[in-house]
Amino acid sequence: DIVMTQTPLSLSVTPGQPASISCKSSQSLLHSDGKTYLYWYLQKPGQPPQLLIYEVSNRFSGVPDRFSGSGSGTDFTLKISRVEAEDVGVYYCMQSIQLPPFTFGPGTKVDIK
């Protein structure tokens, strides 16, 4: 199975400041169809995970443009340009190139200073 790792595992951010989370996979997530199957989710307290970014860099419907994703192959990054209070929660990266199974990173807990 593909192993996903994330750094850092926790992050405390001042509102209005940027934040960045790294995700690495044990194998390339680039499919022969040209797509890279890397996703980012945010799980707010008491809620199910919600999709933020699909296929590395595409914001899902309704996701604010302060969220952006980048990367290729095995190294990926989620950036929040200016953190807001509503962005607190746990961020997970996930791969689906090898399906099944989906595999998730361990999560990065983001809170506000």
Place this chain on the structure above:
Amino acid sequence: QVQLVESGGGLVKPGGSLRLSCAASGFTFSDYYMSWIRQAPGKGLEWVSYISSSSSYTNYADSVKGRFTISRDNAKNSLYLQMNSLRAEDTAVYYCAREVTPWGQGTLVTVSS
């Protein structure tokens, strides 16, 4: 809008059984593969099982293989997870998911004597 509603969770003794259901609405259920994903209390996300759109293909995490069975009824827009021989480590919130999004709100399964 797209909606997934899980039901069937509850408290069960070790060795017992439980059947989870996920009612789908707002989309053509038979067009999508579906998954069950779980989250133990205070822990990360673990993919549990997958079923293709026509039920021709299923797969399971090693941790549940031989004990859990995924199924679907496209005529009823419903997904199921039959869980047998339950163990304490199966205690989790169980989410159903349509491909990568959305996820339902989840149903809590507690395995305890």
